[in-house]
Amino acid sequence: MPRLRIGARASAMSLTQTAPLLSALAPTPTVLIPFYDAGGDRKGSARTTLDSDGVFTDEIEKALLADDIDIAVHCLKDTPTHDTPGLVLGGFRPRGDLRDALVHRDPHMTLEALPEGTRIGTASVRRRAYLRRLRPDLETVPLRGPVDDRLATLDAGKIDGLIVASSGLDRLGLAHRISHRIPPELICPPLGAASIVLQCREDDEIPLNIAAGLSxxxxxxxxxxxxxxxxxxxxxxxxxxxxxxxxxxxxxxxxxxxxxxxxxxxxxxxxxxxxxxxxxxxxxxxxxxxxxxxxxxxxx
CATH class of the missing domain: 3.30.160.40 (Porphobilinogen deaminase, C-terminal domain)
Structure with a gap:
């Protein structure tokens, strides 16, 4: 294997969380191959809905099965619930902060202190359900897309606040935007939150050994x-x-x-x-x- 081919989504979030892996692999020769067309990343009407498995991993898994890459880097919460035939999760990176985060123009705002009628952007079924239980007086506004796009929507005044993953803002160097790291007792995180996994072909010994060494x-x-x-x-x-x-x-x-x-x-x-x-x-x-x-x- 002249170079280890690492596949990851082309979003800023994905590439940022892949960077420490590339550093950990040194001095192994590696090449990063970004993927731009995962269903969940597409724009507008081409974007796949979030009501099924694999919408963020399908394109990369196909490349892995075709031997176009050697290791795929995924967020655990985005991987198919059942292993795709021929593929396995071979490595599990140290976990980040699994809590959700409130982002608000007031850097000291908390979920409990939000004024009645505050407009909170989120497309997550889980977040909307917990918000309706905790704060039925708030308005939830459907909002998807890269974190920087959602932050831009907030900064433009189209919404009053966001709930996003703490780990994502941490990895992007945007922890200063967090007003409140919400305790899991208030909003329970998604299964697989803040966990980065390495996927390999089940019979590909060298990448499997490399992934296991990073686990x-x-x-x-x-x-x-x-x-x-x-x-x-x-x-x-x-x-x-x-x-x-x-x-x-x-x-x-x-x-x-x-x-x-x-x-x-x-x-x-x-x-x-x-x-x-x-x-x-x-x-x-x-x-x-x-x-x-x-x-x-x-x-x-």
């Missing part, structure tokens, strides 16, 4: 638990599901929630155990026992 065991344990919840509950990146796993020694705690898109019903479960997958399955069984399957799937 963080704690991040891998948490990813195993969170993907188990997604698979068991039939979730995807914008489903009415939320949750996260934390690790302490040999113990993994999994918290997950299922809800109606309007936020009127929310079912939550939490469990701690020594096996990440079994702990996640226990949480799923509790959610199902309390009616989570009847809440249905969301569309946007």
């Amino acid at each position: 963080d065991p704690e991040a891998q344990t948490q990813a195993t638990a969170e993907r188990t919840v997604l698979r068991e509950m039939g979730g995807f990146c914008n489903a009415p599901l939320a949750g996260y796993a934390t690790s302490a020694g040999e113990q993994t705690t999994v918290r997950a929630a299922a809800f109606t898109p309007d936020g009127s019903v929310l079912i939550e479960a939490r469990h701690t155990g020594s096996d990440a997958e079994e702990t996640a399955l226990t949480v799923c069984r509790r959610l199902i026992r309390h009616g989570a399957r009847s809440l249905g799937r969301a569309t946007v």
Whole structure:
């Protein structure tokens, strides 16, 4: 292998979070190949809706299967819930801040202190549902696109605030725009939040070994638990599901929630155990026992 070919989405966010990986690979000869046409990144009417798996990864996965790249870099929350045949997640990078962030023109504003009628931009089913539960007096405005575009919408006065991922602003060097890092007890993060994964062909030994050498065991344990919840509950990146796993020694705690898109019903479960997958399955069984399957799937 003369050069290791790294594939990533061409968005500023994706390229920024890929940069530390390229640094970690030194002195291995590498080339970064950006991809511009993932369904979720397209503009206007060509942009794929967020109601199914793989809208941000499909183009890159096809390139990986075709041997056009050796390692694909993804956000875990965007990867298909089930491994694409022939591909595996071979590396799990150290996790960022999984909390959501409020961005407001007042740098000291908090979610609780927002004035009645504040217009908050977000296209996330999860964020809208939690906002309706916590602050039904706020107005949510559908807003998608790169973070810099959403920030420009805020700065132009078209909305009053944004809720975005803390980790994304951290990675872009925009942490100073965060007014309030929202505790997960208020707005539960999406499963797979702030986690960067490396995808390889399942039979490609050299890239698999390289990815494994860059993997963080704690991040891998948490990813195993969170993907188990997604698979068991039939979730995807914008489903009415939320949750996260934390690790302490040999113990993994999994918290997950299922809800109606309007936020009127929310079912939550939490469990701690020594096996990440079994702990996640226990949480799923509790959610199902309390009616989570009847809440249905969301569309946007």
